[in-house]
Amino acid sequence: MKKNKVSIITLGCSKNTVESEAVAGMLLKNGFELAFDLSDTDNIIIHTCSFIQDAQTESHNQIKYAGSLKEKNPDLKIFVSGCLSQLLKDKMKELYPFIDGYVGTGNYSEIVKLIKKDKFFADTGCAGGVQNFKSRILSTTLPYAYIKISEGCNHRCSYCIIPNLRGNLKSRTIKSVVDEAKALAEAGIKELNVIAQDTTSYGTDIYGKPRLAELLKNISKIKSLKWIRLLYAYPSTINQELLETIYENENICNYIDIPIQHISANILKNMKRPLTTRRIIEKIKKNFPDMILRTSLITGFPEETETDFKEMLSFVKENYFEHIGIFGYSDQKTAPSYRLKNKIAQEVIEERKQILATEQLKNVVKNNFAKIGKTYEVLIENIDNNKFYARAYFQAPEIDNGIIVDRKKFFDIGKFVNVTITDYKDYDLIAK
Numbered sequence: 001m002k003k004n005k006v007s008i009i010t011l012g013c014s015k016n017t018v019e020s021e022a023v024a025g026m027l028l029k030n031g032f033e034l035a036f037d038l039s040d041t042d043n044i045i046i047h048t049c050s051f052i053q054d055a056q057t058e059s060h061n062q063i064k065y066a067g068s069l070k071e072k073n074p075d076l077k078i079f080v081s082g083c084l085s086q087l088l089k090d091k092m093k094e095l096y097p098f099i100d101g102y103v104g105t106g107n108y109s110e111i112v113k114l115i116k117k118d119k120f121f122a123d124t125g126c127a128g129g130v131q132n133f134k135s136r137i138l139s140t141t142l143p144y145a146y147i148k149i150s151e152g153c154n155h156r157c158s159y160c161i162i163p164n165l166r167g168n169l170k171s172r173t174i175k176s177v178v179d180e181a182k183a184l185a186e187a188g189i190k191e192l193n194v195i196a197q198d199t200t201s202y203g204t205d206i207y208g209k210p211r212l213a214e215l216l217k218n219i220s221k222i223k224s225l226k227w228i229r230l231l232y233a234y235p236s237t238i239n240q241e242l243l244e245t246i247y248e249n250e251n252i253c254n255y256i257d258i259p260i261q262h263i264s265a266n267i268l269k270n271m272k273r274p275l276t277t278r279r280i281i282e283k284i285k286k287n288f289p290d291m292i293l294r295t296s297l298i299t300g301f302p303e304e305t306e307t308d309f310k311e312m313l314s315f316v317k318e319n320y321f322e323h324i325g326i327f328g329y330s331d332q333k334t335a336p337s338y339r340l341k342n343k344i345a346q347e348v349i350e351e352r353k354q355i356l357a358t359e360q361l362k363n364v365v366k367n368n369f370a371k372i373g374k375t376y377e378v379l380i381e382n383i384d385n386n387k388f389y390a391r392a393y394f395q396a397p398e399i400d401n402g403i404i405v406d407r408k409k410f411f412d413i414g415k416f417v418n419v420t421i422t423d424y425k426d427y428d429l430i431a432k
Helices: 014-029 053-072 083-088 091-095 108-116 162-166 174-186 212-220 240-248 265-271 277-287 306-317 346-371
Strands: 005-010 043-048 077-082 101-103 121-123 144-148 191-195 227-230 252-257 292-299 323-328 375-384 387-391 403-406 416-425 428-431
Touching: 005 014, 014 043, 014 108, 014 144, 014 191, 043 053, 043 083, 043 108, 053 077, 053 083, 077 083, 077 108, 083 091, 083 162, 101 108, 108 121, 144 174, 174 191, 174 212, 191 212, 212 227, 212 240, 240 252, 277 292, 292 306, 292 346, 306 346, 323 346, 346 416, 375 403, 403 416
Parallel strands: 005 043, 043 077, 077 101, 101 121, 144 191, 191 227, 227 252, 252 292, 292 323, 403 428
Antiparallel strands: 375 387, 375 416, 387 403, 416 428
């Protein structure tokens, strides 16, 4: 019997999701069947993440779990792809002798050929990512999708191993991205979330200068797209043209995700991040006060003093950010920051994370209170216990808080409706 059922387990961020969707399309095109039940499949692909230690741990645990399934079903084939394979390279087979093959980030598309082979195969010779999205199969029935505009990163943040795992910046052409955006819109997608390791450097490698503003202008001409959202923007490459493009085009959300990581000049210097971060954020909010900002912060970075932490806490209190992801520093042996001295104790890191989260919750409550009585168009994403769960333009999928809508009549999941905010509960808004 032909063993053609394949299950894909995707770990990590939305960039990995896009790659798995592309490979799912390749599998279908090559006669394979996608299986969603791990107990009824012939092959399992685990697409891993290794950005931080927690992600590596999750990847290892998932591989071990797949191994336990293989003990019960020796005919099951297990393949590993992505960042963990790229990170560990030749150690993968030693760690997991039961796997049937693995590939790194630069040849994920080879996984299709790998499944067809009867012998073990491993290749982590080059870093990168999937570039062919023509056969992509979306993993959600909701009318939103991610579109990946480039791979890799030219920055060398001291705590980050992404360049080692994904290589330098490699942009897609404007035409290829716009063509994919059109295809997604024709498939019913209404919300497009623009992603990359570094979205705002898009185009510098092939056009000689950033071309993100031009790309967004072209995508915004696709009128059936209601929301276009920008994620993973690098602070120092955000320019006036980009901000004006976002502000002037109705279907581009006034929303930017800008991971600043810290605000103290001492820590930013050690992180090898732009020291102009504060000035950039202040300028955006001064000139574009309605712009919704999301960020990520890292506390507990080596040599972070109490003064450094209090400076970041003070910046959070200024309420520039509608949404903040707060992370504790994760030591990576292959990252330059691993060699820094004066590491912060884990209990201190956890305490500082909690202090930042408590302060940000005060901002969220203040911001949510200001929305009471206002009407927004929202996307209905789920229904449970006579409540609808939805998002507005100022809330990105999967990572931001949402809106709980009292159910007065039935709405189809995936539809856009107008709601009025009546209250809030911590992070979530309440509406009718």
